[in-house]
Amino acid sequence: MTTDFCKPSRRSPRDRIVEAARDLFRRHGIRGTGVDAIADAADSNKMTLYRHFSSKDDLIVECLRHAGMEMDGFWRELEDAHPGDGLGQLRAWVRRIAEHLGDDRCQCEMMSAAVQLTDEDHPGREVIRTFKDAQRDRVVELCRRAGVADAELLGDTLLLLIEGARAAQQSSGAEGPSARFAEIADAAILFFAGSGAVPR
Amino acid sequence: MTTDFCKPSRRSPRDRIVEAARDLFRRHGIRGTGVDAIADAADSNKMTLYRHFSSKDDLIVECLRHAGMEMDGFWRELEDAHPGDGLGQLRAWVRRIAEHLGDDRCQCEMMSAAVQLTDEDHPGREVIRTFKDAQRDRVVELCRRAGVADAELLGDTLLLLIEGARAAQQSSGAEGPSARFAEIADAAILFFAGSGAVPR
DNA sequence: CGAAAATGTTACTGGTCGGTAACATCGTCG
DNA sequence: CGACGATGTTACCGACCAGTAACATTTTCG
Structure with missing residues (x-):
């Protein structure tokens, strides 16, 4: 103090x-x-x-852990903004990612590191994998709470779309396929939420 | 000879x-x-x-060009296998990508280079962008030929799913979200082909 | 204050990297 | 054969890089 x-x-x-x-x-x-x-x-x-x-690799691992913790905080914000509302959190999540796609400070450190850490035994790879697994679990849980019948399928669909949007942003820029990410992801959510068990 | x-x-x-x-x-x-x-x-x-x-960067550019030409040949194979059949080519494309997702020799050189070539002025970045633009045009044209109403939307959806599958493969491995790529992409194609103008 | 811990400064090592020069060898073709 | 172009070999340069040692300074806290 x-x-x-x-x-x-x-x-x-x-x-x-x-x-x-x-x-x-x-x-x-x-x-x-x-x-x-x-x-x-x-x-x-x-x-x-x-x-x-102890080494540059050690610092890399710490950076990835920090990135993961930052994302944890972001998930907590989602829960606070839409308490108990799986569908709302899901859509807010998509919206937020779409907004930050063009940022210089985009949240693609994990993907970027996964590409650059070519050594399969690099300790950072386990951090990435653990984070991605947790992220998947969280998204699927949100889909489940949103009343979606096949929560795993919507979850994986959204995860593929998100990773794809980030990758496309890197390759094709902001005017490429990533420009329609939000529209596409929203449509996927609506489709699944509509065809599955009705929410609420 | x-x-x-x-x-x-x-x-x-x-x-x-x-x-x-x-x-x-x-x-x-x-x-x-x-x-x-x-x-x-x-x-x-x-x-x-x-x-x-003339330099390592020059070699990098040539590598990207070769990768692009390899993909060109692949698109020609698709046209030969399903002549005039947009829907067939689209599905064969998805199937082929899904099959090669786990390959050591996966076709993600463009995405990988886009991440690693951090300098925005690197000559390789233009090769990547040109390739991606051409790829997008081709996919959208295929969607159009498949009788899909909003060909651009299905095209971008498939592109996002494909890039996402490759990225997820890097981050989460073969058992991650990329495992359901083919299923998801097929569903997207069917959905769009069914809701738009009917093919045939 | 005064001691201890944390931080800063300088200089160094051994290794790798992109790129070049000088020279030797090989293959092709007149 | 003989010459020429393409290829291979060796050695080198300057720059950079990860990591360390020895020493000086500042910060923290009893």
């Missing part, structure tokens, strides 16, 4: 390093970002970086 | 280099693959590589 007045770098060096790393990884890729550049962007230095993280 | 008997490396060094580069890029990433490793894998050497390509 007594710390951080208005100092240029108020958060701990560790947090600043993780944030700087995530930013640079996003902008220049994981392999294209050196630890010196990370330490520099974090207003810190390489030694402090290596006192907190 | 008089060349290549049964020699260990029958194709030209240039072709071998491109093929080796594509293979290594796929397995270890673009930034994770050195030119020495490429020349080595091509049973050639760095000097010959640099006599054919």
Whole structure:
């Protein structure tokens, strides 16, 4: 409570390093970002970086964990905004993703890392997989609460559409197929919600 | 006609280099693959590589072009197998992609490169974008020929599902959402073909 | 205050990378 | 054969990179 007045770098060096790393990884890729550049962007230095993280790979893992935690917070916001309303959360989720598709700070760190971490044994891959499994469970649970008969099928459909929208954004830009993501995802939700057990 | 008997490396060094580069890029990433490793894998050497390509970036562009040409050939096969049958080609396309999703040699070089080529000005990005635009036109044309009313919408839906399936394969593995890609894509086709103008 | 812990600074290592120069070899064709 | 173009070999350059050591500084807290 007594710390951080208005100092240029108020958060701990560790947090600043993780944030700087995530930013640079996003902008220049994981392999294209050196630890010196990370330490520099974090207003810190390489030694402090290596006192907190045993290696660059270790830092990568921490970045992925932070990205996952950020998404956790986002899911909690959804639940708060539409308490108990599976369908509402589902549609809000889609809307939110569509809005952030074009952001520089898009939530595709997991996908991006999955492509760049070519070594199958990289510890980051397990973080990605665990996150994706949890995400799938959450979406399917939402579909179930929305009264959808085949919740798994709608869930996987939405997940494919979302990953596809992010990938298409990278390849084709904002005017490509990703431009109609929200429309398509909404249609899928409506179709499943209508043909399955009726919600409410 | 008089060349290549049964020699260990029958194709030209240039072709071998491109093929080796594509293979290594796929397995270890673009930034994770050195030119020495490429020349080595091509049973050639760095000097010959640099006599054919002015830089590694130049080689990357050529690899993307080759990948695009390979896909062109694949589209021609589709037309040959189902001449004039838009719906048949569409379904065969989906089936083929689903079959090759798990392949080590999956056709996600474009998506992978789009993620790894972080520099917006990299010449490879234009190749990717051009390819994706052409792909989109082709798919939409197929949908149109299949008698689908909103051909653009089904086209984009299928493109999102396909990119999503490839991305999900990278992140979640074969047992993730990509496992139901074929089922979902087929359902989308049937839904659109049924609700639009009836084919045949 | 004063000690201890955390952080910053500088300099260094060994390795890899993209790219080039000089020279040797091979294949083709007149 | 002989010459020429394509290919292979070796060695090198400068830049960058992950990681470490030794030392100086600041921050924290009893």
